[in-house]
Amino acid sequence: MARALHLAERGRLSTFPNPRVGCVIVRGGEIVGEGWHERAGEPHAEVYALGMAGERARGADIYVTLEPCSHHGRTPPCSDAVITAGPARVVVAMRDPNPLVAGRGIETLQAAGIIVETGLMEAAARQLNRGFVSRMERGRPFVTLKLGASLDGRTATASGESQWITGADARADVHRLREEAGAVLTSSATVLADDPQLTVRHFSPSPASGGGPGWGRDGSAAPARPHPGLPPLAGEGDKPSRQPDRIVLDPQARVSPEARVWAPGARRIWLVGKEPVQRPDDVEVILLPLTSIHTVDLDAALKALAAAGINELMIECGATLAGSLLEAKLVDELLIYLAPSLLGSEARGLANLSVSQLDQRIRLRYTDVRRVGADLKIIAAIQEI
Amino acid sequence: MARALHLAERGRLSTFPNPRVGCVIVRGGEIVGEGWHERAGEPHAEVYALGMAGERARGADIYVTLEPCSHHGRTPPCSDAVITAGPARVVVAMRDPNPLVAGRGIETLQAAGIIVETGLMEAAARQLNRGFVSRMERGRPFVTLKLGASLDGRTATASGESQWITGADARADVHRLREEAGAVLTSSATVLADDPQLTVRHFSPSPASGGGPGWGRDGSAAPARPHPGLPPLAGEGDKPSRQPDRIVLDPQARVSPEARVWAPGARRIWLVGKEPVQRPDDVEVILLPLTSIHTVDLDAALKALAAAGINELMIECGATLAGSLLEAKLVDELLIYLAPSLLGSEARGLANLSVSQLDQRIRLRYTDVRRVGADLKIIAAIQEI
Numbered sequence: 001m002a003r004a005l006h007l008a009e010r011g012r013l014s015t016f017p018n019p020r021v022g023c024v025i026v027r028g029g030e031i032v033g034e035g036w037h038e039r040a041g042e043p044h045a046e047v048y049a050l051g052m053a054g055e056r057a058r059g060a061d062i063y064v065t066l067e068p069c070s071h072h073g074r075t076p077p078c079s080d081a082v083i084t085a086g087p088a089r090v091v092v093a094m095r096d097p098n099p100l101v102a103g104r105g106i107e108t109l110q111a112a113g114i115i116v117e118t119g120l121m122e123a124a125a126r127q128l129n130r131g132f133v134s135r136m137e138r139g140r141p142f143v144t145l146k147l148g149a150s151l152d153g154r155t156a157t158a159s160g161e162s163q164w165i166t167g168a169d170a171r172a173d174v175h176r177l178r179e180e181a182g183a184v185l186t187s188s189a190t191v192l193a194d195d196p197q198l199t200v201r202h203f204s205p206s207p208a209s210g211g212g213p214g215w216g217r218d219g220s221a222a223p224a225r226p227h228p229g230l231p232p233l234a235g236e237g238d239k240p241s242r243q244p245d246r247i248v249l250d251p252q253a254r255v256s257p258e259a260r261v262w263a264p265g266a267r268r269i270w271l272v273g274k275e276p277v278q279r280p281d282d283v284e285v286i287l288l289p290l291t292s293i294h295t296v297d298l299d300a301a302l303k304a305l306a307a308a309g310i311n312e313l314m315i316e317c318g319a320t321l322a323g324s325l326l327e328a329k330l331v332d333e334l335l336i337y338l339a340p341s342l343l344g345s346e347a348r349g350l351a352n353l354s355v356s357q358l359d360q361r362i363r364l365r366y367t368d369v370r371r372v373g374a375d376l377k378i379i380a381a382i383q384e385i
Numbered sequence: 386m387a388r389a390l391h392l393a394e395r396g397r398l399s400t401f402p403n404p405r406v407g408c409v410i411v412r413g414g415e416i417v418g419e420g421w422h423e424r425a426g427e428p429h430a431e432v433y434a435l436g437m438a439g440e441r442a443r444g445a446d447i448y449v450t451l452e453p454c455s456h457h458g459r460t461p462p463c464s465d466a467v468i469t470a471g472p473a474r475v476v477v478a479m480r481d482p483n484p485l486v487a488g489r490g491i492e493t494l495q496a497a498g499i500i501v502e503t504g505l506m507e508a509a510a511r512q513l514n515r516g517f518v519s520r521m522e523r524g525r526p527f528v529t530l531k532l533g534a535s536l537d538g539r540t541a542t543a544s545g546e547s548q549w550i551t552g553a554d555a556r557a558d559v560h561r562l563r564e565e566a567g568a569v570l571t572s573s574a575t576v577l578a579d580d581p582q583l584t585v586r587h588f589s590p591s592p593a594s595g596g597g598p599g600w601g602r603d604g605s606a607a608p609a610r611p612h613p614g615l616p617p618l619a620g621e622g623d624k625p626s627r628q629p630d631r632i633v634l635d636p637q638a639r640v641s642p643e644a645r646v647w648a649p650g651a652r653r654i655w656l657v658g659k660e661p662v663q664r665p666d667d668v669e670v671i672l673l674p675l676t677s678i679h680t681v682d683l684d685a686a687l688k689a690l691a692a693a694g695i696n697e698l699m700i701e702c703g704a705t706l707a708g709s710l711l712e713a714k715l716v717d718e719l720l721i722y723l724a725p726s727l728l729g730s731e732a733r734g735l736a737n738l739s740v741s742q743l744d745q746r747i748r749l750r751y752t753d754v755r756r757v758g759a760d761l762k763i764i765a766a767i768q769e770i
Binding site: 149150151152153154157158159161162164165319323326334336340341342343344345346347348349350351352353354355356357358361362363364365366369371374376378380 | 534535536537538539542543544546547549550704708711719721725726727728729730731732733734735736737738739740741742743746747748749750751754756759761763765
């Protein structure tokens with residue numbers, strides 16, 4: 001199963017909106033087939049692994065990180081392919097949280113007389129697909145809030161000066177994580193102030209410098225690809241495999257159609273509280289209920305993004321939206337870059353929160369801390385998936 | 386020299402106000418003598434090493450982390466003992482910054498025909514004695530500012546609630562570092578608000594949990610002690626070897642003689658801007674020039690502490706004094722514990738600084754980052770020694 005999870009991770013930059021899935025077929029203590037899901041619309045992990053195993057799948061053990069699907073999507077159901085192959089046992093790390101499957105794949109296998117075991121390395125399997133799990137179980141993407149500040153938690157001087165508080169390595173790291181999340185959201189305030197591109201530009205294909213997950217981080221070699229003829233694997237080339245979706249939260253629809261965030265080259269979504277006067281070409285506009293003249297229903301915004309197929313979302317914004325998201329308990333993970341500097345108590349804070357009593361504070365759990373250039377990169381969990 | 390530095394570190398909790406010094410004597414590729422300075426008033430490192438080497442010191446190489454002294458203090462000059470022993474060569478990591486020595490020890494050796502080399506592992510030797518070096522070269526102690534905050538740099542809610550932001554492990558770690566610094570300073574504001582004891586209570590003799598320097602951190606065994614009959618080494622017992630000096634900065638002499646900080650069991654110093662009405666027993670009072678009704682000259686305060694023999698000082702205070710010390714460039718190192726929580730922008734900041742422009746920010750360099758319990762412990766250098 002560890003190997004199947006390892007294989008599944010190869011799809012980390014490319015399976016959106018599908019989950020990352022890996023599969024290993026073992027017979028007589030020997031691996032006879034393996035595969036992973038690479039891109040939506042292409043075959044599922046089981047299909048590759050069964051194709052490699054051929055007749056040797058009969059009577060074998062199949063390890064798969066996610067319950068085989070039982071429904072016709074863009075590809076036929078995997079449970080049928082598994083039954084046809086005739087294994088003795090299927091070991092599943094986690095049930096498919098997709099309500100279209102939700103145990104039905106397992107039942108189909110059992111009805112065909114195959115022994116099915118579930119739950120092996122389930123926590124790792126859920127973590128691998130935290131975005132997909134969140135979208136299916138909670139109806140919203142897994143949300144990472146990205147912030148940058150000085151060591152004393154300040155993002156700008158009192159006068160608003162904020163450029164380059166963190167260093168170039170931290171910026172490159174953010175670009176890599178944008179690609180991994182697959183979708184980036186910012187606020188109209190940030191777009192109006194900075195006109196950001198929200199693209200992956202400072203690209204570093206090696207995860208070693210940035211510290212995120214990546215192939216071979218345990219020192220193992222990449223497996224031979226069982227399905228030749230496909231384009232290079234996402235993350236293997238010297239360019240980003242795909243530009244992340246760009247999403248702007250803009251209650252009053254103030255962002256200009258000429259803003260750089262609307263430049264072609266990626267899916268773009270405009271979350272508005274009122275109909276914009278002019279729509280840039282190919283930009284999806286989603287109208288949300290206003291909760292005040294300046295704000296939309298954030299829960300509804302995230303639900304709309306889940307409905308649009310977004311699993312993971314990196315939010316890059318200022319203290320106002322950051323505070324609102326945290327107060328609404330819509331942030332799952334905090335990603336903070338702390339620059340080696342102090343800006344003092346008069347400078348602007350990280351997140352506008354109303355914590356009047358200590359026991360109302362937002363509690364975190366540090367999950368990863370490392371240096372990125374001269375800065376510190378801290379990842380902290382707020383809600384567990 | 387690496388071994389000599391290692392030996393010198395054994396005195397880290399006990400040599401005050403003397404420097405930590407180690408010495409290794411090598412003849413024919415073999416260590417024939419070694420020693421370290423353990424306590425002020427007791428023999429210097431060279432004396433122990435020469436005693437162990439005996440006649441084998443003749444023609445040998447002596448490695449010593451600090452220039453041998455050339456003056457009569459509480460013990461006779463080491464340079465004379467070295468000359469009598471007749472080595473071929475003396476390798477010195479750093480010159481003694483003590484103006485009473487300052488190269489004269491080296492000159493004495495050279496005048497006696499001994500080859501002297503200096504500068505081997507000098508940076509490590511200076512770091513080991515950063516307090517002594519600071520006191521000798523700058524006339525003030527090496528200052529570590531200790532702060533505790535939430536991840537967004539807040540020390541208390543807007544209403545002032547602040548107890549237990551960081552966890553028990555961080556508090557125990559602070560106690561260990563208090564012992565290592567040898568002297569702790571706080572402000573009258575903190576004493577009046579919290580009545581702290583400033584003692585080492587939550588004592589953990591193992592540096593593994595706290596993460597500070599300690600014997601055997603590279604996995605090596607402790608050397609046999611070349612001078613039996615002495616009491617247990619500082620830091621080896623199950624109790625702190627010595628309570629740190631307690632110092633209160635109190636411009637208006639407002640602290641009560643009954644404050645817990647004046648309890649016996651350690652040296653106590655009251656830094657005041659006006660003569661106190663009543664002096665607690667055995668408390669040293671140092672009168673400093675007032676710079677306003679609320680403040681004394683901080684530079685003068687640190688110089689007075691250096692004159693009182695204090696090498697290293699850990700300052701535990703609130704945002705006001707922290708800001709003043711930082712603005713006056715009197716902080717060498719920042720020690721920050723960041724709790725896994727967010728308190729929001731309305732909460733109180735870490736340090737009251739006036740940074741109106743980004744290029745006025747205080748720049749740091751992260752030197753150590755680790756977890757202590759659920760908290761993060763960050764050490765950052767501000768000024769290099």
